[in-house]
Structure formats: structure tokens, C-alpha cells
Amino acid sequence: MTARYAHLERSLGADLFAQVRSCKVLVVGSGGIGVEILKNLVMSGFGDIEIVDLDTIDVSNLNRQFLFRSKHVGMSKSEVAREVALQFNPDAKIVAHHGNVKEERFGVQFISKFDIVLNALDNVGARQHVNRLCLAAKKPLIDAGTQGYLGQTNIHVGRETACFDCEPKTENKRTFAICTIRSTPDKPVHCIVWAKELFKLMFGNAEESMLSGTEPDEDIADANKEESADPDANATNADAPSSAEIKEDQNKEKEIRSQIVEAVASRPSGDELDKDETVRAYARRVFDAVFDHEIRFKLQLRNGYKGANKRPTPLTFEEASSKADEDASGQQAGGLKDQRIMSLKECTDMFVDSVVTLLGPERRGSLGDMVFDKDDALTLRFVTAASNLRCHCFNIERKSLWDTKGIAGNIIHAIATTNAIVAGLQTLEAIKILAALKRVPVANATWRAPSASAEDTDAASPALTANSTAVWVAREPVGRGYLLQATGLPPPNPKCFSCGNALVTLSVDTSKFTFGDLIDRVLKGRLGVNLPSIMLDASELYAEGDGLDEDEVEFFEANKPKALADCPAGGIKEGTIVDVEDFSQDMKFKVLVHQKVYDAEENPDLFEVGGEEPVAKPDAKEDSEEKASADKAESSSDAPVRTQEVEAIMSTGKDGEELVAVASTVVSSSKRPREDGEKDHESEGSKRSKTDDEGAAAVVVSEIDLAGGAKASGDDDGDDDDVICID
Ligand SMILES: [Zn+2]
Numbered sequence: 001m002t003a004r005y006a007h008l009e010r011s012l013g014a015d016l017f018a019q020v021r022s023c024k025v026l027v028v029g030s031g032g033i034g035v036e037i038l039k040n041l042v043m044s045g046f047g048d049i050e051i052v053d054l055d056t057i058d059v060s061n062l063n064r065q066f067l068f069r070s071k072h073v074g075m076s077k078s079e080v081a082r083e084v085a086l087q088f089n090p091d092a093k094i095v096a097h098h099g100n101v102k103e104e105r106f107g108v109q110f111i112s113k114f115d116i117v118l119n120a121l122d123n124v125g126a127r128q129h130v131n132r133l134c135l136a137a138k139k140p141l142i143d144a145g146t147q148g149y150l151g152q153t154n155i156h157v158g159r160e161t162a163c164f165d166c167e168p169k170t171e172n173k174r175t176f177a178i179c180t181i182r183s184t185p186d187k188p189v190h191c192i193v194w195a196k197e198l199f200k201l202m203f204g205n206a207e208e209s210m211l212s213g214t215e216p217d218e219d220i221a222d223a224n225k226e227e228s229a230d231p232d233a234n235a236t237n238a239d240a241p242s243s244a245e246i247k248e249d250q251n252k253e254k255e256i257r258s259q260i261v262e263a264v265a266s267r268p269s270g271d272e273l274d275k276d277e278t279v280r281a282y283a284r285r286v287f288d289a290v291f292d293h294e295i296r297f298k299l300q301l302r303n304g305y306k307g308a309n310k311r312p313t314p315l316t317f318e319e320a321s322s323k324a325d326e327d328a329s330g331q332q333a334g335g336l337k338d339q340r341i342m343s344l345k346e347c348t349d350m351f352v353d354s355v356v357t358l359l360g361p362e363r364r365g366s367l368g369d370m371v372f373d374k375d376d377a378l379t380l381r382f383v384t385a386a387s388n389l390r391c392h393c394f395n396i397e398r399k400s401l402w403d404t405k406g407i408a409g410n411i412i413h414a415i416a417t418t419n420a421i422v423a424g425l426q427t428l429e430a431i432k433i434l435a436a437l438k439r440v441p442v443a444n445a446t447w448r449a450p451s452a453s454a455e456d457t458d459a460a461s462p463a464l465t466a467n468s469t470a471v472w473v474a475r476e477p478v479g480r481g482y483l484l485q486a487t488g489l490p491p492p493n494p495k496c497f498s499c500g501n502a503l504v505t506l507s508v509d510t511s512k513f514t515f516g517d518l519i520d521r522v523l524k525g526r527l528g529v530n531l532p533s534i535m536l537d538a539s540e541l542y543a544e545g546d547g548l549d550e551d552e553v554e555f556f557e558a559n560k561p562k563a564l565a566d567c568p569a570g571g572i573k574e575g576t577i578v579d580v581e582d583f584s585q586d587m588k589f590k591v592l593v594h595q596k597v598y599d600a601e602e603n604p605d606l607f608e609v610g611g612e613e614p615v616a617k618p619d620a621k622e623d624s625e626e627k628a629s630a631d632k633a634e635s636s637s638d639a640p641v642r643t644q645e646v647e648a649i650m651s652t653g654k655d656g657e658e659l660v661a662v663a664s665t666v667v668s669s670s671k672r673p674r675e676d677g678e679k680d681h682e683s684e685g686s687k688r689s690k691t692d693d694e695g696a697a698a699v700v701v702s703e704i705d706l707a708g709g710a711k712a713s714g715d716d717d718g719d720d721d722d723v724i725c726i727d
Contacts, residue, residue: 008045019434021047023115027476028052028101028130028313030081033144034120035067036423039079053078054100064416102129107575111137117429118141131164136592142429148412151422151473155429157465158499161489178210188399192408196372197249202264203370249301256297263289283355284317291315291389305417312393320348338401350385374409383408407651425471436464465489507596508607511572516560526609539569644725655715678700
């Protein structure tokens with residue numbers, strides 16, 4: 001033992017340390033979180049690591065992905081991460097894979113090699129994919145995500161804890177009422193959203209812009225309605241407008257909106273577009289229409305800017321362009337050019353200049369189709385200038401180009417510290433899982449370690465995750481004043497589409513075995529399905545029963561003679577999961593297919609079924625018995641529940657190997673959590689739909705997964721571990 005490991009061995013103990021040295025760990029992703037994990041693993045003595053990442057190093061990664069230097073820009077993240085991490089600990093064995101974890105080569109068989117999988121991914125799609133691979137391969141998954149200051153780690157051990165998909169990834173829509181955007185902004189974001197709408201009106205699909213309508217704001221109409229609804233109230237309110245006055249206000253409102261649309265439509269065309277002065281004059285007309293005329297007119301309305309914190313001040317082009325750098329507060333302060341606040345005059349110049357360029361020879365071809373893009377510097381300049389001018393009118397603080405980019409593009413900047421915290425927590429959780437596995441040789445450990453050995457099936461057996469915790473990283477102290485909030489791991493959600501249903505494994509030669517044989521010999525002959533319907537991803541490959549169209553029947557019958565691999569929707573191959581449902585039995589399960597060629601003499605069936613076998617919904621009597629026993633178990637402690645599970649697994653298993661397999665037939669122990677879970681999901685659902693209703697008259701500006709917190713960090717474009725798009 002080298003001196004390098006002496007302290008580790010003392011801290012962990014000889015057994016656990018040996019486990020750490022020898023276990024196989026997969027790290028998916030070597031970006032912001034991944035490089036931190038890799039460093040932690042090699043420094044903690046982990047000796048057998050593989051990493052997967054499809055990305056190459058970008059200059060924007062360098063501020064926090066500390067294994068990378070500028071000389072690495074353009075190179076493979078996984079390969080460079082491996083090289084540099086090896087310098088930390090040359091003892092470690094690290095294999096780097098440059099590729100997308102969704103590729104076939106990283107399927108269930110690949111995942112099965114590992115003892116633990118750590119997710120360090122920046123998009124939900126890939127995280128879901130790895131979750132399902134881990135469920136199928138029966139491997140513990142330690143997942144993490146960050147979103148700015150917020151972060152989370154979670155442990156997913158199939159059938160023991162909730163999987164990544166157990167909690168639906170809700171989309172919390174950040175919505176603003178249209179009237180807030182059009183009339184009563186009080187935050188920079190309101191003006192930025194408005195500026196994006198102005199961009200759409202001037203250069204994009206004008207009809208889709210909320211500034212294109214000429215109808216008055218609903219709040220003006222509503223406010224008037226409310227006031228006039230109660231005649232007594234009106235009687236005491238001398239200022240209350242009469243219905244004629246309301247009508248008049250609404251007509252004026254319409255008139256103002258029409259003027260804006262007209263000003264925008266007064267765009268020069270043909271040869272006129274080549275005359276700089278003509279285009280500048282156009283920009284000035286739009287400027288005056290939106291920053292001066294509209295505000296000036298609306299101030300005269302009885303309900304104009306009702307609800308605004310402070311009445312706005314109109315701003316003419318003359319005035320704005322004659323104002324010297326009166327308030328370029330950031331200008332003297334130095335700092336990065338894009339991060340300083342521009343003066344009013346600079347905003348005005350930028351507004352006009354960007355209109356000129358957008359209508360210039362290079363861009364004008366896409367007039368009517370242009371779309372705001374935070375990464376398109378020109379569109380960003382227009383939106384920054386326009387929103388700042390509006391901010392000035394409404395007494396709202398202005399924002400730099402940099403900040404506007406973040407707000408307009410719904411970016412939350414990644415923070416190195418948060419990444420480091422979650423990566424540290426993931427490494428700790430990996431060691432905890434190994435500690436739970438330590439009585440079982442790593443090579444034999446699959447899923448629920450204690451049950452792998454007969455003497456461990458006593459009531460005191462800890463589950464694999466007995467000491468594991470999910471941890472939330474908060475920005476402000478929560479609870480008892482901590483920034484880190486540890487929580488228990490929730491039980492699986494029986495309705496989860498990834499882990500909630502039975503999982504049957506089918507080993508078969510997919511190039512020869514036909515789809516018809518799958519239906520007749522496996523599903524009906526072996527698994528007792530009456531009327532199967534078979535889905536592959538979103539495609540229905542087969543269904544039986546009443547009410548089918550002739551076309552459907554023809555399509556389904558045509559699939560039967562095909563080899564599994566030749567079926568529609570990509571075919572059924574190694575690693576494919578098909579969904580099978582039998583409404584007649586209220587039965588639903590998944591079949592995970594493994595490619596295997598059988599010798600007809602040894603196995604005349606030419607297929608093998610493993611995992612757990614699906615069961616129809618238990619009848620009412622069984623149901624209540626199960627509930628009673630579950631209640632009892634719940635009220636005493638967790639341990640008896642696990643004993644029941646183990647027993648059920650034992651009774652379900654077909655051979656030694658399958659005894660430790662997952663078993664959703666163990667309804668007895670999951671009954672209670674299931675009911676609770678259902679309730680939770682219902683209330684969550686009703687909460688959501690209420691929010692949706694409230695937002696009906698609002699414009700959806702952006703979507704952010706706050707509920708999932710860091711769970712849903714980012715979109716699927718895969719290039720954004722530096723920034724997290726929540727658009
Ligand atoms: Zn699940």
C-alpha cells in the first residue's frame with residue numbers, strides 16, 4: 001500500500017477501501033459536474049473508472065471545468081479529462097469513451113459491467129435514458145444536477161427507491177399577464193419580453209406578436225367592469241367612468257395600437273431600403289411611436305397605466321439622442337464592455353443602428369421570418385436597446401447586454417461551486433452504496449445486496465440505500481439554517497412509466513425469432529396474456545380485440561411474419577424495451593429484449609424468459625389483505641417490509657440468479673407508498689391545472705423546472721453545461 005492511500009484506508013477501513021479500489025464506476029458526462037466527480041474519484045482511491053461524453057471542450061467551459069485548459073479547446077472532453085485526472089493519480093485505470101450515451105454500444109450490456117453509475121449530465125433526456133439503462137441492468141444510479149446556486153443529488157436503486165422518472169418532470173411556466181407586458185411593466189424582464197415582441201412585430205412573424213393586436217388590454221376592460229358592476233360602489237365613487245367613457249377609452253386604446261402597427265408597417269421597401277437616411281428615419285418613427293406617442297396617449301386615458309407602480313414618462317427620439325452620457329454608471333467603473341449599463345444615448349444609437357443592420361442587405365431577405373436568438377449578437381443588441389429604453393420610460397433599472405442575454409435567453413449560469421458540492425455529495429453517496437454492498441463480493445452484487453446471501457435475509461438486513469440520502473443545495477439557508485438539506489429517498493411511484501410496471505426479460509435471437517412467435521409463444525403461451533397490445537416507443541405494433549379498423553388489422557398481421565429486428569419503428573433488438581398491455585386482464589408490463597442465439601437441441605423453445613412475470617391486478621380480497629399487512633409493517637418499522645419483499649422475490653424467482661432480481665409483484669410492501677403516492681400525484685396535478693387556468697390569459701414566456709430543481713437542468717441540445725437553458 002502506497003503512502004498515497006494510507007489515510008484513505010484508515011478512514012474507510014480495509015474492507016471498504018478494498019471495495020473502493022476494485023469496484024467499477026461509470027461516470028456519464030465529463031463537463032461541469034463530471035470533471036469534479038472524476039477528480040473526487042481518483043483522489044478517493046477509486047481505481048476502475050470509465051467516462052462517457054460526446055462533447056468537445058469549448059472556451060466557455062474553461063472558467064469552471066478545471067481539468068481543461070485553453071490548449072484543450074476543441075478536444076474531446078472525456079479524453080482530456082482522463083489524461084488530466086491520471087496526473088492526479090496515475091494508479092487509477094480510466095477508460096474514456098467519446099460518444100453519446102444513447103448510442104447502442106452503451107446499452108444494457110455495457111452498463112451491466114459496472115457496480116455504480118454516476119450521472120453528470122446537463123439534459124433531462126440523457127438522464128432519463130441512463131436511468132432506464134440502470135433499471136434494466138439493475139445498477140444503482142447516483143444522479144445530480146445543478147441550476148445556478150441550486151443543486152441536487154439523488155440515488156436511484158430500482159424498486160427500492162424512486163427512479164429518476166418516478167417524479168414527473170413538471171414544467172413550471174413562468175408567465176406574465178399580457179397587460180403587464182403591454183402596459184404595466186415593473187421589472188426589467190417585463191421590458192425584455194416586450195422588446196422581444198417588438199422584434200417579432202418589426203422583423204418576424206408580426207401576427208404572432210402580442211403587440212400586433214389592436215384590442216384594448218383586458219385589465220382596462222376588467223377594471224372598468226369591476227367598478228361598474230356594483231351600482232352602489234359607483235354611486236359613492238364620483239370618478240367612476242360611465243360606460244360611454246369606458247367605450248371612449250377603449251377606442252383610444254385601439255387607436256394607439258393601430259398607430260404603432262402603422263409605424264412599424266411604414267417600413268421602406270425596394271430601393272428605399274438601400275438609403276441609410278430613409279431607414280434611420282423609419283427607426284425614428286418606430287421609436288417615437290412606442291416610447292413617446294403610446295405612453296403620452298395612454299397617460300391621458302382614465303385607466304391608462306392603472307396598476308403601474310409609477311406613471312411612466314414618455315421619451316422622444318430628440319430627447320433621447322440629445323442626452324449626453326448622463327447616466328452611464330458602468331462606463332467609468334471599467335469591467336467588461338458587455339457587462340456595463342449603457343447610457344440612454346447609447347441605447348438610442350444601438351436601437352437605430354440595429355434596425356439599419358437588420359434591414360440591411362445581409363438580413364433583409366429573412367424579413368418576416370426573423371426570430372430572436374440570444375446568441376445572435378445583432379438581435380440581442382436590438383432587444384437590449386429597446387428594453388432599456390422602455391425601462392427608462394417606466395423607471396425600471398436598465399440591464400447590460402450580458403444580463404439581457406441571460407434574461408432574454410432564460411439562461412441560468414452554471415456555478416462551479418455548486419457543481420463541486422453536488423459532485424462531492426455524489427462521491428460520498430457512492431462510498432455509502434459500496435459500504436452497503438461490502439458484505440457481498442462486488443462481482444456478485446447486483447441489486448439488493450443483502451438478499452444475495454441467505455444469512456442476510458433476516459429482518460435486520462439493511463437495504464442498499466439504508467444510509468443514502470438525497471440532498472438539496474439551496475441558495476438561502478433553509479430549515480434549521482442549513483444550505484444543504486438532506487432528505488430520505490422516496491419509494492418508487494407505482495405509476496412510473498419507467499419502473500412502475502413489471503419488467504420481463506426475453507432472451508432471443510432477434511434476427512430469426514418472428515414477431516408472431518413473440519405474440520403466440522411468449523406472450524400468450526408463456527406469460528398468459530389474452531389480448532396483447534404491443535407498443536414500441538410511440539408506435540403500436542400490434543393489438544387484438546374489438547373495435548379495430550381493417551387497416552389496423554392488416555398492418556398488425558403484416559408484422560407477424562417479420563423477424564423481431566425487422567419490425568417497424570426501428571425493430572426489436574438487444575436492449576429494446578417493448579410495452580405490453582392486456583386490457584382484458586388489467587395487466588401491463590415491459591419486455592426487455594436481449595439478443596441470444598440458442599441451440600435448438602438444448603433449448604427447443606429458442607427463447608428464455610427471466611425477470612419477473614407480470615400479474616393481473618389482484619382481486620379485492622387480496623388487495624385488502626395486502627393493505628392490512630402493509631399497514632402493520634409500516635407501523636412497526638421498515639425492516640419487516642423488506643423481509644416480505646425478500647420472501648416475495650424468493651417465491652417469484654425461477655432460478656438462483658433471478659432471486660435477487662427486481663420484483664414488482666411484491667405489491668404487499670409497496671401498497672402503502674403506492675396509495676400515498678397516488679394522492680400526492682393527484683394533488684400535484686390539480687395544483688398544476690389550476691395554475692394553467694390562471695395562466696390562460698397570460699403569455700407563456702419561458703419554462704423553468706423549479707419543481708425538479710436541479711433535476712431538470714437544461715434542454716437537450718447537449719452544448720450547454722456552461723449555461724442552462726430553461727426556455
Ligand atoms: Zn420510476
